[in-house]
Amino acid sequence: MLWLTTMPVGAPKAEDLAPWACHSARTRGRRHPEADAPTRTAFQRDRDRIVHSTAFRRLVYKTQVFLNHEGDLFRTRLTHSLEVAQLGRSMARALGLNEDLVEAIALAHDLGHTPFGHAGQDALNACMAGHGGFEHNLQSLRVVDHLEQRYPQYDGLNLCFETREGILKHCSRANAERLEALEPGGVARRFLDRTQPGLEAQLCNLADEIAYNAHDIDDGVRSGLLSLDQLDDVPLFDHHRRDTLADFPGLQGRRLLYETIRRMLSAQIYDVIEATQAALQAAEPDSVNAVRRLPPLLRFSPAMRESSSALKRFLFANLYRHPQVVETTGQAQTVVRELFDAYLNDPSQLKPGSTGQPSGPRAVADYIAGMTDRFAAREHARLTGRQMLG
Ligand code: MG
Secondary structure, three states, X not given: OHHHHHOOOOOOOOOOOOOOOOOHHHOOOEOOOOOOOOOOOHHHHHHHHHHOOHHHHHHHHOEOOOOHHXXXXXXXXXXXXXXXHHHHXXXXXXXXXXXXXXXXXXXXXXXXXXXXXXXXXXXXHHHOOOOOOOOHHHHHHHHHHHHOOOOOOOOOOOOEHHHHHHHOOOOOHHHHHHHXXXXXXXXXXXXXXXXXXXXXXXXXXXXXXXXXXXXXHHHHHHHOOOOOOHHHHOHHHHHHHHHHHHHOOOOOHHHHHHHHHHHHHHHHHHHHHHHHHHHHHHHOOOOHHHHXXXXXXXXXXXXXXXXXXXXXXXHHHHHHOOHHHHHHHHHHHHHHHHHHHHHHHOHHHOOOOOOOOOOOHHHHHHHHHHOOHHHHHHHHHHHHOOOOOO
């Protein structure tokens, strides 16, 4: 333990990154200036702030595809975010990118999701029509910029520009104009200029897609809504299942499923690394600002892009639109809609026990969006007297 007491507390070790990476020492900074931390880089600090946030802890009880009460082993938003971070970090390392930034973006990318997955978001968006709408990416940024209240000097987590840039993955033109007016030259600017974010942000988008395509097959089969035979229709899955069976004849059931998914994941990761390395070699960006002006460089090969799209189409047709999923989706939308109406009609029901809270449609949307699945169901039962969803 001697080193613990003798190790000097100095500046964090310089990062050994490629020129196209986001170097923490060159961050565009925080909205409220802060002194550097003695032992952590700016992006490590962002990652730590996200892990300690309230919104992050709530992800454990938020639906990814299967509602939280449907089973203990399905992915939740939390385990999904951890898988995105794992896949993202392993690609980042091979590409000379900033792993800490990738991890921060990946862990925060779904913080703005409503309870009940996309059903909840669609219902809340419909409730907010005429009040600026509701969009989960924008909400993730709102969580880290405003809604987390943990620091004495400011609202939000005061994250670095590059982390916020990665969190705001999509943005409508109208929302981008509104954000740009509040923060000129800020994270929304690229949606007006049609430029790209840094490679770490681009990487998280692909890691997200790779993660959910793979784990939704796993959860789909686990739930019984998808069968292994149906997956014959998915070329990427079928290819790796045949390869697996060539190596392990007679393998079946969950071990066959896991090994096939493992090989699919590896093939996609290596494909992204190879295709992106080729794009980087051709474009030779010498900085993250050069990256931002170029077309997206983080990519699948054209063949893997098609394979991934085919897998996504399969999941849409056979899992996300499965009658059983659609039925719970309908119930989830009713819960969100009725919660929204109840709070709007009687703001005293909003965060009972607290005073001086903001009211109005946006405050109601923020409150509902922050709920876990089970809290939303409990609140709905309390306010309407009807028990739905677990
Ligand atoms: Mg995601």
